[in-house]
Amino acid sequence: MDELIKSDLAHNWHPFTQAEQLKKRPPLLIERAEGVKLYASDGKIYYDTIASWWCNVHGHCRKEISDAVAKQAARLDHTLFAAITHEPAALLSQRLTAIAPRGLSRVFYSDNGSCAVEIALKMSTQYWRNRGQAQKKRFICFDRGYHGDTIGAMSVGGVDLYTSHFKHLMYDSIRIPTPYCYRCPLGLEKGNCGCGCVKLLEDALDRHSGETAAVIFEPMLLGAGGMITYPAEYVRRARELTARYGVHLILDEVATGFGRTGRMFAADHADVAPDFMCLSKGLTGGTLPLAATLTTEEVFCAFDEPVKGTKTFYHGHTFTANPIACAAANASLELFEMENTLANVVCLQNRLSENFASYASHPLVGDIRVIGCCAALELVKDKASREPLSAANMAEIDFYNLGFDGGIILRPVANVVYLFLPLAVGEPDLDEMLDRFKFTLTCAADKNIL
Numbered sequence: 001m002d003e004l005i006k007s008d009l010a011h012n013w014h015p016f017t018q019a020e021q022l023k024k025r026p027p028l029l030i031e032r033a034e035g036v037k038l039y040a041s042d043g044k045i046y047y048d049t050i051a052s053w054w055c056n057v058h059g060h061c062r063k064e065i066s067d068a069v070a071k072q073a074a075r076l077d078h079t080l081f082a083a084i085t086h087e088p089a090a091l092l093s094q095r096l097t098a099i100a101p102r103g104l105s106r107v108f109y110s111d112n113g114s115c116a117v118e119i120a121l122k123m124s125t126q127y128w129r130n131r132g133q134a135q136k137k138r139f140i141c142f143d144r145g146y147h148g149d150t151i152g153a154m155s156v157g158g159v160d161l162y163t164s165h166f167k168h169l170m171y172d173s174i175r176i177p178t179p180y181c182y183r184c185p186l187g188l189e190k191g192n193c194g195c196g197c198v199k200l201l202e203d204a205l206d207r208h209s210g211e212t213a214a215v216i217f218e219p220m221l222l223g224a225g226g227m228i229t230y231p232a233e234y235v236r237r238a239r240e241l242t243a244r245y246g247v248h249l250i251l252d253e254v255a256t257g258f259g260r261t262g263r264m265f266a267a268d269h270a271d272v273a274p275d276f277m278c279l280s281k282g283l284t285g286g287t288l289p290l291a292a293t294l295t296t297e298e299v300f301c302a303f304d305e306p307v308k309g310t311k312t313f314y315h316g317h318t319f320t321a322n323p324i325a326c327a328a329a330n331a332s333l334e335l336f337e338m339e340n341t342l343a344n345v346v347c348l349q350n351r352l353s354e355n356f357a358s359y360a361s362h363p364l365v366g367d368i369r370v371i372g373c374c375a376a377l378e379l380v381k382d383k384a385s386r387e388p389l390s391a392a393n394m395a396e397i398d399f400y401n402l403g404f405d406g407g408i409i410l411r412p413v414a415n416v417v418y419l420f421l422p423l424a425v426g427e428p429d430l431d432e433m434l435d436r437f438k439f440t441l442t443c444a445a446d447k448n449i450l
């Protein structure tokens with residue numbers, strides 16, 4: 001075994017990974033990456049079919065981004081960001097506020113998606129305190145949402161797998177049924193429902209708006225909850241309702257932001273502007289850790305006072321607005337413009353829809369969901385009852401290792417297996433990835449688990 005892998009096994013603790021699994025199959029040692037390909041020490045090429053955890057945008061090791069990073073590292077590597085600024089952050093905020101939904105004119109930086117969410121939650125509750133309404137301190141969230149692994153973010157999440165050991169640390173949020181069209185909470189038929197489930201949000205607001213600071217959800221695509229897609233109409237009506245009930249709307253665009261759904265932000269499909277928008281992952285093109293929480297002038301002004309005192313937002317991180325990460329983000333946004341990346345996503349979505357439609361007759365496939373760069377299959381035991389494949393069935397199929405064998409990276413979420421592609425994938429690579437994915441699905445069916 002490679003010495004580096006031995007050292008890894010001796011010392012590293014990998015996220016979401018059981019040591020037992022690594023004894024059976026040691027971690028892949030990736031030596032370099034280019035475009036959508038990862039080159040491993042075993043001599044094999046692995047396609048980055050989940051965009052390195054939903055963050056790679058333009059393909060790996062783009063010269064435009066690595067040059068900007070090198071230039072910035074040589075000029076100013078880091079400085080604190082309290083009452084100090086620098087060119088990359090000033091330019092980036094100008095860019096972000098120009099492309100963000102209208103009214104989001106203020107940017108607060110941090111360095112990961114969970115923190116971007118924590119910051120929105122904290123800003124929202126402090127906003128209400130600063131405005132003399134301290135009783136507005138709870139959150140309404142989806143029962144299958146995911147917003148990160150820190151305690152505040154877990155408290156507005158709904159995926160038990162990630163939170164069950166930590167319930168004692170979490171605060172109590174108001175969970176409403178997710179607009180999950182395949183498993184409609186109201187038993188309605190997809191496309192013919194008038195988005196009836198938004199009534200469940202209205203009911204929650206009706207009961208709890210007096211004590212609620214904000215509603216938070218992932219617009220149009222719930223990632224870790226199972227690549228669940230739902231219509232823009234829900235987002236539009238949620239905006240109307242939150243405005244009517246005097247409650248903030250926080251859109252968590254950590255995964256959906258930067259073109260993933262075919263528009264720069266998922267909120268753009270609904271033409272809505274939230275009170276807070278959380279960004280990370282694709283912000284730097286998926287190259288360096290950086291996150292941003294965008295909000296309105298109205299929120300910003302609620303923290304204003306003549307001298308530093310009780311209204312100040314006491315939150316910050318050492319690496320807030322790191323100049324190198326901001327330079328990478330600026331270079332990534334330039335690439336969006338230069339290469340008209342969003343147009344590519346529309347083509348990508350069409351190809352994925354066409355290709356995934358062919359899985360309709362696959363014995364394990366209950367639902368097919370495609371949006372932007374993401375294409376997902378929900379696997380069921382029985383198409384009529386829609387009973388999901390169990391965790392044991394999924395373990396038996398073992399997509400993770402099947403994917404590795406076939407040279408693609410697959411990490412199903414519960415009974416959903418999916419592709420979440422870099423946006424800049426070209427035709428030959430896409431064909432190859434789709435073929436390899438199909439091969440994996442054929443192997444899964446051959447396992448005869450039903």
Ligand SMILES: Cc1ncc(COP(=O)(O)O)c(C=O)c1O
Nearest residue numbers: 112113114146147148223254255
């Ligand atoms: C919608 C959403 N919000 C927040 C997060 C947390 O981001 P991070 O892993 O950078 O903390 C994720 C991560 O997958 C996410 O998908």
